[in-house]
Amino acid sequence: MALALASTTTVAQARSEVDPVRVRAQLDFLAGPDLHGRGSATPDEAVAAAYVASQLQGYGLKTAPGMTGYLQRIPVLRQAQAGPVELLIDGVPAPDATPLRVVGGVWGGKVAILGRIAPDTKAAVLVVPDVGAKNADIAKARTQVGAAVTIVIADKDTVRATEASGGRPALPRYFPNETPTGRTSTVAVGPDTMRRLLAGAPTVTLSVPFTLAHDSTTNAVAYLPGSDPAAGVLLLTAHLDHLGIGADGTIWPGANDEASGTVALMEIARSMAMGKRPRRGILFVAYGSEERGGFGARWFGDHPPVPLKDIAANIEFEMIGASVPKLAADRLMMTGYERSDLGPELRAHGALIDADPYPEQHYFQRSDNYALALRGVVAHTVSGYGEVATYHTPQDTPDRIDAPYMVRAIESLLKPIRWLADSRFTPRWNKDGQPKE
Template sequence: MRITVLSAFLLATAASAATPWTVRPEWVRAHEDFLAGDALRGRGSATHDEAVAAAYVASQFEGYGLKPAPGMSGYIQTARVVSMHVATPPRLEIGSKPVEGLRLIVGSAAGVQGRVVIAGSIAALPEKAAVVVFTAADVPAFDIWRAVRSRHIGLLIAKDGSSAADWFAKIGSRTNMPRYLAEAPPAPRPAFATLPAASVDAIKAGDPARLTVPIAREEATTSNAIGYLPGTDPDAGVILLSAHLDHLGQRDDGTIMHGANDDASGTTAVLELAHALTSGRPHRRGILFVCYGSEEIGRYGSIYYGAHPAVPLTDIVANIEFEMIGAQDPKLPKGAMMMTGFERSDLGATLRTQGAHVVADPYPNEKFFERSDNYSLALKGVVAHTLSGWGDVPTYHQPTDTIANLDIDYMTGAIQSLVGPARWLADGNFTPRWTAAGKPKE
């Protein structure tokens, strides 16, 4: 049989496309060694270290053959973030007398004063009040915050305890003060503080209360790394694969919060999927690879991207976010990842039919769907979910989130399981849809 130059080329191309791609653990480890090593000091949000991490990701994108996204001349998108800090210790007065033992976990942009309203349970919380004192002793602090954060309350004071201490430690043992994109000042939010139980019990309804918080403001730059793989059909839509590249940085005592799992592991997944999907023949749909900055301080990288997308959000067929895939929850089937909000769309179930190791989130009450960058785009209508190995891993926001505590083999297998499904999604006609009540409201 006579083989022409053209037919030989076509045969070679087909063979190349059919050759399975193998994600190698040494590639996975190499990304982690850089992103979660001492040199980047924990990739603090909107810091120079975060910018270095973004530059690394951008250089990998360029090396794999990705192009700058439409309308961009390079691979980095930046935004200005305003941060507030407690300048000197906050002061709480009840009945004009200072109260000792204040732990201000969440601060607001201004001081608060008013008459005390007493609430003995979450169900009794008012919708609007200046100062609320929560007297129940058996409710975890973060559960109280979840219940109060969307209400029009100036300050909520609860009883101190282990849950409040754990939460405070996880946010770096400093008050969480408002941060916002310079182009979009934030709406008011409640302040949340705790006092010793005896001090709370001594407060009476109607007592005058005043919280004074001296505030300092500073502005910094956050960085998103963006790479684009053009598709062959401009009308077929775009797939978005994403993660966040920042973490908690370095504590005041010098401790580095490496963030090997949160979320150097997700960033590694995006990098290795870019590595895989740039091999072989072009795909029908375009693929965007985005690693956001400033997730840890409020999802500001993804919020900014949602306001300034590289392609219209209506062109994004689906967004798959990767968050903490460096260790597996023992509740999950071996090798599997959980998809947050699995039941909200048909994306997860369909990817599973294509070989993705994806199962439903076993912790729906934790609301993980709302706690990662996928949510920024989901609120704008994009079918967007997060894949995670362990949503509440013991190393979460701890100094122990290091490379030594990663399961590199699990990570490699999890990424490998998505290469085929991602190619299928990029080459096919399937367009995910929200279920009847799945789409969140902005």
């Protein structure tokens, strides 16, 4: 969708309004072909982080307390696939097996079938023949039997999962000081293989050749000091990575997910930097590696430039390039709206936000805000619609963004965020609102 530009713009308007041309230019760069989809923990992601950092620095923002620059570089270990993944049933390869998420090594043994598990059964492999089985029931059964491998029937959801990973199985990534325990593999199979698994009591082996690779992911971090050191800090965030390049060489641009939120972060930073100094300090952070384990947010939570207890609230901006079908055309949704008193207060001060109308999608747990929420920070994501047709596809390009909606969304957040930065209101979790798991 083309972005409209007024023929004349006064200085006052330029200081108070979001410029559609600048928004489109930033979007085109971040989601353009030269950044190759900003794959998590890749050099392209690092370039995107450096670009965001340079923009924030150019607005006059400072380095965060205790930091000497605008970038946090984060070490990540990655299991890299070193050969074909193979599923063997009684020693015979399953030709229709599609690995979805796998752990390097050789796994397998006795099979248990969901819905037919006797008490005290222990098995290395859990077979799920029902495409309608609930994730919670699968997880419970997997824990009950101690399975390291789960085999499901291939369907449209597993096809979507394979496409969303760029045609490659997802292998674990972790911080160098972590022990990757408790991780399991999931493989989808066709109906012929499922019939073989259900016909008897086979022995199943999953072989995943791998090597270890040392990567790094990058956060861009900038700080707007507040006028009252005792007022705490507001944390505004987005994630700057996407899925990169698929197995077939196709670029996954990630314009809506999540160049749009990153542009919103930069535009809000620009507006706040040009205005009156806020009472609270504001940290602006663009995280790396959200798509592959939330490493940027988790690292930030473990290494915050200010104590977490001093962060009054965290607002993440994500996928604001498409309106929410279940809401009015100009509205945004806030994930976990009912969990704290932040959403109603922002709404009372002009924010065009409503409660998340898709609780079954668990969006609150699926964004970077969750890493901070688990640590006690009142943290939510403000979003447009996530499940658009281009979501996690190579078609998520700048020309498919609803540009007027995106510009209006950014403009609608400026006043309420300014209020929150100047306010004496400190958000609190509602009863049982803070996540614990």
